[in-house]
Amino acid sequence: MPGTILENLSGRKLSILVAILLICQITCFLIGGFIAPSPAGSQSILSTVCLDEEPNKFHEQDRWLTKECKSIDLANEQAAVGLNASNFVFVAKMPLYGMDFSRWQQNLVGVLQIDMLYKSGQSINSVIELTLDSKLAFRSKWDSENKWTYLSSSQEKRTVECMLLEDKEPKDKYPYSCSTVPLFELGSLHHDYYLLNMRLPVDDKGMNVDLGFIHDIYLNIIHMNGGFTKVWLSLKTVFFPVLIAIMVWFWRRVHMLARTPALLEYLLLIVGVTLAFLNVPLEFLTLHFNMPYMLLLGDIRQGVFYAALLSFWIIFAGEHMLIKETPHKNSLRVYWMHLSGILVGCLSLLIFDLCERGVQLYNPFYSIWVTPIGTNLALSFIILAGISAGIYFIFLCYMIWKAFKNISIKKSVLPSMSTVRRLHYEGIIYRFNFLMLATVVCAAVTIISFILSQIAEGQNKWDENMELEVSSALFTGVYGMWNIYIFAMLVLYAPSHKQWPTDTICGDNGEEVEFSRLPTDPCPNEISSLTSFASKVSMD
Amino acid sequence: MLAVANGAHQALLECRHQFQHRRWNCSILDELNVFGPVTSIPSRETAFAHALAAAGVTYAVSRACRDGHLSSCGCSRMGRPKTLRKDWIWGGCGDNLEYGYKFAQGFIDVRERERKFKRGSRKQGHALMNLHNNEAGRRAVIKMSRVTCKCHGVSGSCSLITCWQQLSNFREVGDFIRDKYDGATEVRVNKRGRLQLRDSRFRLPTANDLVYLEESPNYCIRNYTVGSLGTEGRICNRTSIDLDGCNLLCCGRGYNTMKTTLKERCQCKFKWCCEVECKTCIKSIELHTCK
Incomplete structure (x- = not known):
């Protein structure tokens, strides 16, 4: 043996x-x-707030709002008078700086960070239920600037936990500290550019009712490094x-x-x-x-x-x-x-x-x-x-x-x-x-x-x-x-x-x-x- | 450039907010330019103004990076402080906050560095003080930023974890620097051209702390040469024993009382996105202004 x-x-x-x-x-x-x-690497993208004048057309697959839209400054309360939550579309083009994704980067994870400010008279709810209406599109390097192709869309619920930073009496326009919100995960990074259109709709059944005054929404994307x-x-x-x-x-x-x-x-x-x-x-x-x-x-x-x-x-x-x-x-x-x-x-x-x-x-x-x-x-x-x-x-x-x-x-x-x-x-x-x-x-x-x-x-x-x-x-x-x-x-x-x-x-x-x-x-x-x-x- | 101007403007607004109830209400900052305020007295207020201006530029540049407006930051080679290995497909990308910091460093500090003074002179001390406070301001932005992480390993586990710097609200940066203003350290310049504690019993200031060379001028009386507008005509709070109280704010000169009725929005309820339901309240109040 x-x-x-x-x-x-x-x-x-x-x-x-x-x-x-x-x-x-x-x-x-x-x-x-x-x-x-x-x-892995990440990029923080500050989303542009776009005015969508035809909110009922949001779900059309060939209609995309880009950074060149009519943008609104959320801090300016007068600009928003007479508008509805559906008129606000948060737009983020990935990646930043005129770069394009490489297929070596394998996959893409998107995480939202919502910066909310306290407004006096607002009730402070620590756990907020969000409803996100979002859709993704892609474009190749050789396509024309506005030729975005539909990838996916969905209405999803998420929860976010927000609290005021100090235990003191809340002051006007002071920031909340909010947890991040995972948004999407793409298993393949096949295309050169991606575009996110997202909105936070409201209805009379209490959708997004706990949301406070949103100052900024950042989209953090994580990709493998080539x-x-x-x-x-x-x-x-x-x-x-x-x-x-x-x-x-x-x-x-x-x-x-x-x-x-x-x-x-x-x-x-x-x-x-x-x-x-x-x-x-x-x-x-x-x-x-x-x-x-x-x-x-x-x-x-x-x-x-x-x-x-x-x-x-x-x-x-x-x-x-x-x-x-x-x-x-x-x-x-x-x-x-x-x-x-x-x-x-x-x-x-x-x-x-x-x-x-x-x-x-x-x-x-x-x-x-x-x-x-x-x-x-x-x-x-x-x-x-x-x-x-x-x-x-x-x-x-x-x-x-x-x-x-x-x-x-x-x-x-x-x-x-x-x-x-x-x-x-x-x-x-x-x-x-x-x-x-x-x-x-x-x-x-x-x-x-x-x-x-x-x-x-x-x-x-x-x-x-x-x-x-x-x-x-x-x-x-x-x-x-x-x-x-x-x-x-x-x-x-x-x-x-x-x-x-x-x-x-x-x-x-x-x-x-x-x-x-x-x-x-x-x-x-x-x-x-x-x-x-x-x-x-x-x-x- | 737009980002720098934005940053300077934001710093000015923040300064006014932080000092709205104090004797000095940011008056010297009206001529604020991108190089920081031009003030002749190296006082505590100058220290604050410099730190806030540096923080404003750092903040605005980092924010503009995230906005996609600045093409020089991020991973492109142009304007990056150090050559990066872009060929490793973004593996060499730095953080935006780091870029903002470097940018503000190169942009704001250059004013102090380009002039040469006699070692140990008052002017050299002033330059050193500005450099120190600029650094403190830039660091405040970094210090107030939060690190956020996301697990995205096998089955979403934390075997792979990625973290990034999350820019905080500028109000928090302003609060932080205001705290540093309250705890600023008085220093003097020694013969070797270094800053040194004036009173050795105090603890040594770190890079995050503010330093100043001379006591603040009297902001009670109007004196344009030292940048003081005086507190005459300022609204004060009769019942407060704090800095915004009439006693302190009016420097003991007394105050005028005026009865007015004020129409203002009150009991507001904010609803996302665009509705603010407010009631209109009519209040009759007593307004106190310094003599």
């Missing part, structure tokens, strides 16, 4: 491999930090063929054995495939085709990879628990209970995502969070996902703890073995621990970098000389880390050819008699001599 490469690799070769992987890892961090700009997308895609383009090559090599190794592949080997392959799915640089297609579903697809790709990785960890720990209770150890069915947590969590996240981003394919203004039912639904899915993540984590910790405990029990048997054999198994145990450690380090780095990126973005940066882009470095670094982790797993857990065809561990000669094949132990199905060793010990 051959061991895995991890068990047979000499210490020197292992350290060389680890060094190479570490260098790749550092390169990933540095590429993100020094070459890529920050992952430079970051380029770096990101180059990383994917490099990782993808490397991963495919390693997977092919791995699977050929497995098939060269005279046995059917073990469960862990199947799982390793599945994790590899899902990572390859994540690595396919599909985003190149968005440069030519309009693919609004890319956001959803990206979420699904990420989700599938994490589901496979989490399943792998559970089964990896389970296979190293060194307990032979069932003869059908190497089947997925044994782990149904552990895996159902992952399944439930991932499914609820998928449904949530389909509800939010799936609907946004048809209506970019849609948000699941605005209606009470939608909020409850979304929250329940997220809570469900959280609970299953918790259950999963408890299971994983339990299994790892048990595996370590069993290994330490088995370790006590080691001194009774011959020196050569003992050193061999001590090495194996050491490397198993080493790999568990690598997993923990990877997880820890991911969590820490997640927190760091929040801090890096949360505070504003006025440091001129900061050339290092922290959040990009963390993004590319973590992405590279998981790729390298899977590379290492595939390489180190591939069957080694060092010991075959001559079989030493499961052999029947002399000293190794205690490791002889047992009837209950399907030796050819073992991938790790560690587990076979341990099973022998436990049988003793």
Whole structure:
């Protein structure tokens, strides 16, 4: 029975491999930090208030108000006399400064910020329900200046929370501090210019009745940075063929054995495939085709990879628990209970995502969070996902703890073995621990970098000389880390050819008699001599 | 240029609002130009005026950027203070507020920097004081701006988060600088041409604080050479013991009382967008004006 490469690799070769992987890892961090700009950028656009003289024609798809309209100054109360809320259309052309969007920028998120002023005599309601009547149009660089093409329109409800800044007695014309209002999310940034026409209609049923005196409405747009997308895609383009090559090599190794592949080997392959799915640089297609579903697809790709990785960890720990209770150890069915947590969590996240981003394919203004039912639904899915993540984590910790405990029990048997054999198994145990450690380090780095990126973005940066882009470095670094982790797993857990065809561990000669094949132990199905060793010990 | 003029005008309006109940009611600022007010006395009021003018320009330029009226800001190369990597498709874009700050710095400070004075002289101290207060004004705009963030990562999670500076209302900036005016520090220029605390018991002013070199002139009496209009004829509040009270505002000269009836809108109810439902109240009040 051959061991895995991890068990047979000499210490020197292992350290060389680890060094190479570490260098790749550092390169990933540095590429993100020094070459890529920050992952996403934003623009604040002050909307122009236009006078719409024919408000009943607002919903016509070929009638658009642009910045060249007859604008009104909201601060001037006299200008608004005799007008209706439907006459006011807030217009924002994206992007600013005569620039045009590039398809490298991938997607667009629009967030409204409403600046309201207090007027004496106004009731102060902290939570205001807004009704937004908005529509989006696009234009290409080569179209004439006024040729806007209809993209989408919708009437949506949002809530905004406003409060006066001081607890003092409210003074006239003092600003409210209002929360931001998410407006739209475009999954593809296919066109050069976008135009938003929006109004806040009123009716006698209390629509927009709590609105105060609006001073300004800003539209903040968030897009991916083209430079970051380029770096990101180059990383994917490099990782993808490397991963495919390693997977092919791995699977050929497995098939060269005279046995059917073990469960862990199947799982390793599945994790590899899902990572390859994540690595396919599909985003190149968005440069030519309009693919609004890319956001959803990206979420699904990420989700599938994490589901496979989490399943792998559970089964990896389970296979190293060194307990032979069932003869059908190497089947997925044994782990149904552990895996159902992952399944439930991932499914609820998928449904949530389909509800939010799936609907946004048809209506970019849609948000699941605005209606009470939608909020409850979304929250329940997220809570469900959280609970299953918790259950999963408890299971994983339990299994790892048990595996370590069993290994330490088995370790006590080691001194009774011959020196050569003992050193061999001590090495194996050491490397198993080493790999568990690598997993923990990877997880820890991911969590820490997640927190760091929040801090890096949360505070504003006025440091001129900061050339290092922290959040990009963390993004590319973590992405590279998981790729390298899977590379290492595939390489180190591939069957080694060092010991075959001559079989030493499961052999029947002399000293190794205690490791002889047992009837209950399907030796050819073992991938790790560690587990076979341990099973022998436990049988003793 | 339009933005700069707007900013200066806004600063003037704000100054009048902040000082409507004080002895000095922004009188020197009537000749306000884009370089800041020309005043001969480096007083607390001058400090305030400079800071507010710098803040006004910073604010107006940032706002004009967001409006799309200024093509030089944002991400284009023209007029940007530092060369940007536009080829990284907007990754090198700076914040509008930062642009407004840089613009105001280059525009307003140049007046103080272009002239050379003898080190340690009164005029050099005045220039240094103006520079300091201009910086304080610009920083006030940044300090009063709020950072807002939006999560837009996988499934809308915060794995990807983008933040931006949200411009506050100029009234808040004005309030902030007024507070700094009330807590301004008196300094003097030393032989090495640096500003130094006049009374070392006070704490050192930071870049956000206002500094002044000389005590304010007496704003009670009309004196055009120091930029004072006097408080004669100003309306005061009889019952207030604050600065707007007749006792303080009229500098102890007493006041005239006049009975008038006033027609004004009251109990207004604002309805979006264009309706203000008000009642007309007729009040008979006593109007007090300083002698």
